[in-house]
Amino acid sequence: MSSTPANVATHTAGTVCDLVGNTPLVEIQRLREGVADGVKIYAKLEGFNPGGSVKDRAAWNMLKHGLDEGSLAPGKTILDSTSGNTGIALAMVGAALGFPVTLVMPANVSIERKRVVTAYGATPVYSDPLEGSDGALLMCREMYEAEPDKWFKPDQYFNEANPEAHFLTTGPEIWEQTDGAITHFVASIGTGGTVMGTGRYLKSQNKAVQVIAIEPDDAFHGIEGLKHMESSIVPGIFKEQELDSKIGVATDDAYDMVYDVAASEGMLVGQSSGAALCGALEVARQLDEGLLVVIFPDFGDRYLSTNLWMGWKNRKQTRKQ
């Protein structure tokens, strides 16, 4: 018999991957101007995942599928393109499972990103910053095609294990946390995995749940992690016909909302959370009653060196005048 106390296993995780998911819901208390009393808005704080974002769910599920199918096996290197959180998630899960990871990212990703992924032992490869995340995607594709046997490419934009992660975890968590009372689900689109998979689960429980996607209002935007669908390579996993609606949010509004969420709700989040809450409030203001759940994909500390926070105090004062 092991000398480990008998109940340790029930109180500990096997690897950090076992801690992915089960994130909390918190009510938006003050940022609800123009919202009827009968409408509640809850944010799901995905920053509580061990890698710090919602992308841990997709990364872990895609790698699990690879292991189950045998396409991810000893000797392979995990390769994907990412401008941020998926890279961190793959680097973390790869390290926990003992696989090397190579990530293609635009050269102008923030210094925090570069340091986090390299701290996890991943190798970054930089693509042309002017080509954005699509440029990284295409470069990654070329690298894969040149040496297909070397890599395991999860391909978050086209891998059904991405939305499935949310069908299996995010959706059921929200259903349980709201006791089945959710009426509207709001999530921003990066790959579309979160909104597709969670939306599918919620609709499987109650067809009436409205699923609303948030995107930048323009191709030229600064909302990190989000895709403007009309001008982008549309991810294979994104099925617009399954959505009830799609709302475009301006970069300035998303940034301002980030400042407000920090100062009024005590949550420092990233710009995609700001965008998502802008969209959720737009929906909420049209309702007499309802229960909205909005995804906050990550916390804001990994954006402190970016444009979002550069000179923000001056901008905030100008805006308030």
Added chain:
Amino acid sequence: MPVEVRIPTPLRKFTDGADTVPVEGSSIAELLDDLDKNHPGLKGRICEDDGSIRRFVNVYVNGDDIRFLDNLASPLKDGDEVSIVPAIAGGTRSLS
């Protein structure tokens, strides 16, 4: 010899798809005006109404962020390369 400006993908509809365009100007402010003269509407996507650079847009001269140079007054000389980069993938002091 003019200054070469690198245009990001989402703004290439203003430059008939060109990824670089030649522009005249001895400062970033002059460059933006000349850019708009040859490609009407482009400056409005890069700048606020008061002429300042929009907060999510980064402009680099030979790889250095103009915020750490002299902003709109940053001087340009023949052969410089200017890049206009949305902050989608975060901000950084230099492109290299």
